[in-house]
Amino acid sequence: MRKILGSLLTAVVTMAAFGSTTGFAADHPKVIRIGTPSGSYGKAVSSGPIGEIQVKDLFDQEFKKDGIKLEVNYIKTAGPGCNEALSNNALDFASIGDLPAVAGFAGGLKTRAVASTRGGNTYVAVPIDSPIKSLKQLKGKKIGVSLGTYMHAAALKILADNGLTENDVTFFNMDNATVLTAIAAKEVEAAFISSDAITLRTRGVARVLYTTQGKPVFYQNAGALIVREEFARKYPDIVRRFLKVWVKASQLHSLDKKASQKLDTRVGTPLLTVQEDQAGQSVLYLNSPKFDDMWLSHDRRSIALFKAKRLIRKTFDPEKEWVDRSFLDAALKDLKLENFWPDYDANGNPKKK
């Protein structure tokens, strides 16, 4: 009896000591797992760089010879859900928005930002017959928003512009798919959502009260491709090569706005919605993976805002503590794309060389 108990105890302690690693390190993993917010239409395909990777087999071109597969995980609870998956080692990479990426790191999640993402407008939608005509009338209303996502961050900025804070309204947490039904069913009086608002407007279900289109870039999303720090430490070469795939995909998506928008519709978003959402924005800008002034100043301003709003409990310097350019720079050099994307300034304009 004692022997059995003894070996049981040893087993339990050993398992506890090795924590939640997914297995002992070979020289490379068999699978690279990337997480991304699930689209509102529930399709297990992506737009953007991941879409390019899927459609043009870019991952296999780089990794098939090593027998490594790509696993794309569509997370219903968006950025916050990706953070949870990263924290229990169920994901290696994630492409998420500004608020969840920053909140994760500030909350102790050990990640590194290895590429930037940008673009993504936020819209204020109200039910079609709503009496609400201006943003100031949002005071005291029930508002659906996916908390912890870039739309939550945008909501705070938009409310502030109209003399309101989150305490003047009632936020109800809803994921992408739920909030669309909530607006249609009039369960909420308004919602901060993505370009799905355009689709709701086309269907005659909602009115668009406001959009961040045409506003300064700070109102848009500026997220990141993040990697688990432990994964990057164990497999730096794999991360470098994955960044090559990512940069190649970003480049392909930057070439032809029409073609890229057509590809983006594969997630179920109507083409007209995609076109309207991206109107007036350069496809080159929207797909730059670089940590330029635009991204860094956006990130710093965001960190200050989130701290003031108590969304994060400690601040940090993104450039010094979080961003790791080495993988991106190596990939750009490898592919000879160092000058493909200009550096954009804090206002989103290309800097003169």
Added chain:
Amino acid sequence: MKLQTIKIKLLGLIVPVLLLAVWDYVTRHEIFPAQLLPPPGMLFDTWLDMQTSGELALNMRISLLRVAAGFALGATLGFLVGTAMGTWTVVDQYLGPLFNTIRQVPIVGWLPFLIVWLGIGEVFKIAFISLGALIPMALKTYEGIRGVSPSYLEVARVFEFNRFKQLTRIILPSALPSLLIGLRLSLSEAWMLVVAAELVAASVGIGNTMTVARRLFQTDVVLVSVIVIAITGYFGNKLLALLESQLLSGRRPSSAH
């Protein structure tokens, strides 16, 4: 209090203190990553921050108000239902099977249905909590009334008590121990359900604090909320136990427990 009683009460603290020590050790030496299990020191700081900003007090107050409303409504209705079923056999025969079937459904199973019917506002939350508080109270009331000793009922017959006098002078006082247990179970259920309701659809309240903190990867806030909920529930229960001992002091121990 006698030294012996103090000693016994302190025994209950030994395991928590030991767990706290192990927890501190495990997080200090990073055996467990800090983002999954914040160190006790950090939790204290977070608690202090939440307390001084008023966030904790505000949200707890809202949740406690909801519990009070749901508990009051649910326990009252439960008492009425239980009394009706326990006193009049006819009621028991007609309502009993339905009641016993409905109570097999875990209360959280009613959430989607209630949200569709009542929306996501306060009405839904109070209704949800009351439903949960009703059932244990109804059951315990029923048990208490049915469990009245036949010799007491004899006394009532001898004195030719009418139904009302029978109820108020003999049956309910005899059923008091069961009723008080019913109240405790009812309150406990109400407390658990307020958090469940707030996790699903709320904009304020301690359950909502947990939801938002989870979305923002603030594991420390989630844990502090859990601990505050646990301690509040514990003291609520203690309060009722005190009431129970006061009301039941001087009674001979009965078979109903």
